[in-house]
Amino acid sequence: MTAGNKLKRSETPTIGRPRGFDRDAALLAAMRTFWKQGYEGTSVQDLVTAMGVNKPSLYSTFGCKEEIFREAIELYDRLEGRATTQSLAEAKTARDAVETMLLANARAYTVTEGPRGCMIVLSSLLGAPENEGVRAFLAKNRLDGEMALRARLARGVIDGDLACSADLDRLAAFYTTILEGLSIQARDGASAEKLNMIIEAAMLAWPTG
Known part of the structure; x- marks a missing residue:
């Protein structure tokens, strides 16, 4: 339906x-x-x-x-995923897309008027065996996000702003892990400033060759 x-x-x-x-x-x-x-x-x-x-x-x-x-x-x-969708679609380069995505989500994760962190990351990581279907559903959702990021990186290679030697699978997995880690930090009470510091460090890993 x-x-x-x-x-x-x-x-x-x-x-x-x-x-x-x-x-x-x-x-x-x-x-x-x-x-x-x-x-x-x-x-x-x-x-x-x-x-x-x-x-x-x-x-x-x-x-x-x-x-x-x-x-x-x-x-x-649909509501909270717009920060990621817009970042990946509108940024001029792959690097800008990743950095903008991380920064936009860091802001969203630390707003005062709602729960902190990402619902898809935090709502069911562990639990009773009978709820394995829920965890698999969320894992698939997270993997779809990683694949969307990989597709944006591949576009960067085509556009020439990311080296063709870049390991796209590794980059997509790494920055997806950073994004998910920001969510946990936010739920634990980390400030937006701390999240931005983490993002700044993560962007140092961007390939330069």
């Missing part, structure tokens, strides 16, 4: 749903709850409270907890 179809489904009245129910706002509330508490740390009752629906309505509208989480991750990617 497409996102558009899901929105249309939400227009159908559901027993137990509050009058004036806003599906998009409810999903945003679920996203913020998962982002703050993690997948296993968020109970169905937490979602009921945050989203403003009762359990029967939650299940009939969104499905089970894992389905809500997957949809919340898709929403997070």
Whole structure:
């Protein structure tokens, strides 16, 4: 089912749903709850409270907890992933794209009005065996990000701003790891200044030949 179809489904009245129910706002509330508490740390009752629906309505509208989480991750990617998408698409050189991506995410990770760090990195790294499907889903999401970065590096080789001898797999993996590490630092309370210092050091590894 497409996102558009899901929105249309939400227009159908559901027993137990509050009058004036806003599906998009409810999903945003679920996203913020998962982002703050993690997948296993968020109970169905937490979602009921945050989203403003009762359990029967939650299940009939969104499905089970894992389905809500997957949809919340898709929403997070659309909203919070713009910093990465724009950096990779708009920067003039591959190096600028990587540095801008890291700096933009560092700013996003340390905003005061929301949870710190990246939801995709932090929400389910470890947990019970029965939630392996969730961890695999997030791992695939992170790998997709690494592949998008690699594609941007490959474009840099074509454009001539990155040497053709550069190891693209190594660079993509390295800077993806830096990005994920910034998320952990931010959740631990690191300042934007500290994250920028890490980014400055990481950019020293950029190949010059």
